[in-house]
Amino acid sequence: MTAETEEIPHLIANWWLQERLGSGYSGSIFKAVHVHTGKVVALKVQRVDHECPTNKYERGFYPSLQGGVGMPTLWASGVEGMWDYLAIDLLGASLDSLYKKSGKETMDLRSVCCIAMQIISRLEFMHSRGILHRDIQLGNATVGLPPNANIIYMIDFGFSKRYIDAYTHRHIPDSKGKRDFIGNYWFSSVGVHCRGKVPSRRDDLEAIALMLIHLLTPRGLSWTRNGVPKTDAAHEILKREKRLARPEDLCRGLPNEFEELLRYCRQLKFQECPDYQHWVEEFRELAESYGFPSSDDFIWPPPKPVSTKPKSKVSAADDLAKVLNDLGRMNLGDNQTLADRTNVAQAVRQAKQDVRRDSDKHTVTISSDSEGQDNDTVPPPFVSPKAYKLAKLTVKVSSATDNVALSELVLEFIKVMQSNTSRTLIKDGFAFLDALNKQLEDPSVFIVPMRTRSKDVSSQNETSHAKLGVVARLRREVGNAKSNRQLAIMVQDFGRVTNRGSGRTITKDGFSFLEGLARQLRALQ
Numbered sequence: 440m441t442a443e444t445e446e447i448p449h450l451i452a453n454w455w456l457q458e459r460l461g462s463g464y465s466g467s468i469f470k471a472v473h474v475h476t477g478k479v480v481a482l483k484v485q486r487v488d489h490e491c492p493t494n495k496y497e498r499g500f501y502p503s504l505q506g507g508v509g510m511p512t513l514w515a516s517g518v519e520g521m522w523d524y525l526a527i528d529l530l531g532a533s534l535d536s537l538y539k540k541s542g543k544e545t546m547d548l549r550s551v552c553c554i555a556m557q558i559i560s561r562l563e564f565m566h567s568r569g570i571l572h573r574d575i576q577l578g579n580a581t582v583g584l585p586p587n588a589n590i591i592y593m594i595d596f597g598f599s600k601r602y603i604d605a606y607t608h609r610h611i612p613d614s615k616g617k618r619d620f621i622g623n624y625w626f627s628s629v630g631v632h633c634r635g636k637v638p639s640r641r642d643d644l645e646a647i648a649l650m651l652i653h654l655l656t657p658r659g660l661s662w663t664r665n666g667v668p669k670t671d672a673a674h675e676i677l678k679r680e681k682r683l684a685r686p687e688d689l690c691r692g693l694p695n696e697f698e699e700l701l702r703y704c705r706q707l708k709f710q711e712c713p714d715y716q717h718w719v720e721e722f723r724e725l726a727e728s729y730g731f732p733s734s735d736d737f738i739w740p741p742p743k744p745v746s747t748k749p750k751s752k753v754s755a756a757d758d759l760a761k762v763l764n765d766l767g768r769m770n771l772g773d774n775q776t777l778a779d780r781t782n783v784a785q786a787v788r789q790a791k792q793d794v795r796r797d798s799d800k801h802t803v804t805i806s807s808d809s810e811g812q813d814n815d816t817v818p819p820p821f822v823s824p825k826a827y828k829l830a831k832l833t834v835k836v837s838s839a840t841d842n843v844a845l846s847e848l849v850l851e852f853i854k855v856m857q858s859n860t861s862r863t864l865i866k867d868g869f870a871f872l873d874a875l876n877k878q879l880e881d882p883s884v885f886i887v888p889m890r891t892r893s894k895d896v897s898s899q900n901e902t903s904h905a906k907l908g909v910v911a912r913l914r915r916e917v918g919n920a921k922s923n924r925q926l927a928i929m930v931q932d933f934g935r936v937t938n939r940g941s942g943r944t945i946t947k948d949g950f951s952f953l954e955g956l957a958r959q960l961r962a963l964q
């Protein structure tokens with residue numbers, strides 16, 4: 440017990456204090472029971488004369504946040520003698536303690552995707568109420584207690600701030616002058632922490648991005664490894680390291696979504712509203728592409744991926760070895776980015792450790808022939824089976840030399856899409872269609888990637904009704920196409936309507952169109 444907790448009385452304003460749940464710089468949190476009603480809460484207790492009286496500020500934000508999913512209810516608050524208290528919903532463990540207790544070097548990808556989806560949604564809600572959190576960190580996100588154990592709650596609004604002025608209803612102004620830092624050392628954005636900028640919505644989102652990357656990085660982000668800086672000099676060193684860390688270095692070996700999110704946050708303008716739902720979708724798709732069930736529920740301990748169709752051990756190992764060998768043979772000249780990102784040798788070692796740990800339950804079958812030998816037969820850990828197969832097909836499309844080969848590849852594409860529980864066209868599927876389109880068109884013409892194009896306002900507005908109509912037309916007309924160029928336009932239309940606005944799932948008509956495409960490619964040979 441600290442000196443402060445010894446002084447805290449057992450009873451504060453009809454709340455019996457029980458065990459301590461946690462404590463921070465400015466106070467402690469106890470489980471507490473109401474003496475008359477028996478209501479159990481978490482009581483956040485702080486001395487009224489504390490130099491950092493966060494309870495005073497925090498209680499002001501609760502009314503605006505009540506009723507939101509993952510927002511704790513404030514049951515009572517006030518000052519009793521020396522003590523300022525907030526009685527809020529009793530919640531479960533923080534993500535910080537779950538992560539530490541797991542004893543693993545990194546958190547599993549499904550959990551990280553769920554954390555991403557849920558915390559981005561919490562932010563969207565807070566921001567919609569005109570409030571910035573400003574202290575996003577693992578200790579400030581907790582799971583609920585049953586029946587809400589799958590919901591992640593945001594807590595600790597002691598550093599929160601209204602970014603919409605209550606009187607003018609305008610966004611707070613930016614300022615060139617440097618400000619004192621408010622936030623946390625680990626995840627506060629580079630702009631706010633290292634450059635003294637005024638925080639806005641983009642900075643909350645950047646903090647999430649850094650937190651997610653931290654969870655997937657063995658031993659965490661480099662500047663978190665020496666603990667809280669104790670001197671100004673140590674703090675300066677930390678800030679420098681954080682400022683100089685490039686997204687591509689921080690996210691090496693991780694699925695692209697993490698680097699893209701970090702870059703996205705950093706290019707947002709001060710007043711710009713982030714596209715929260717876009718990122719929720721991105722992480723949902725990422726989880727689905729790994730064979731995890733389509734659900735935002737945070738499940739702890741994490742479930743295993745849904746089993747994909749088992750592949751012959753030998754052929755799986757051979758395929759993987761070939762891709763890794765191809766990567767190894769690539770001549771990247773001065774630009775070593777790909778070799779850096781994939782970090783094959785390290786990935787192989789890591790994957791082997793993972794395989795040994797989960798050897799009996801692992802869903803992707805990996806040859807055991809190489810057990811004990813150090814040859815490269817295992818893919819990097821963050822490549823989903825679906826994404827991996829689609830990426831391989833895309834490479835083959837780009838090097839196909841005739842229509843028969845393209846037709847075979849379209850059939851394989853159909854097989855991959857149908858063998859997966861999710862028929863959602865993920866990024867790697869769009870890359871396949873892009874490559875196919877390019878092959879059918881004049882290959883010298885630069886094609887804007889379909890996925891990028893599908894974010895255009897015009898295609899965002901494509902309704903699912905319109906999509907069904909277009910795909911049905913494509914299915915009917917594909918057999919009449921007279922040239923590869925006409926097929927290219929059809930592939931392009933198919934990619935365009937299979938976008939976020941209208942849904943990325945390949946429908947029955949969509950598969951019929953692809954089968955017709957494979958047939959017509961042969962017919963035009």
Ligand SMILES: Nc1ncnc2c1ncn2[C@@H]1O[C@H](COP(=O)(O)OP(=O)(O)OP(=O)(O)O)[C@@H](O)[C@H]1O
Pocket residue numbers: 460461462463464465466467468481483493511527528529530531532533578579581594595597
């Ligand atoms: N409602 C709650 N139910 C259960 N545990 C909680 C609750 N609120 C907080 N805790 C626990 O107490 C810890 C500290 O809570 P909180 O961050 O709100 O306090 P703080 O004094 O503001 O901390 P800091 O100074 O670190 O920001 C949390 O990490 C969590 O483990």
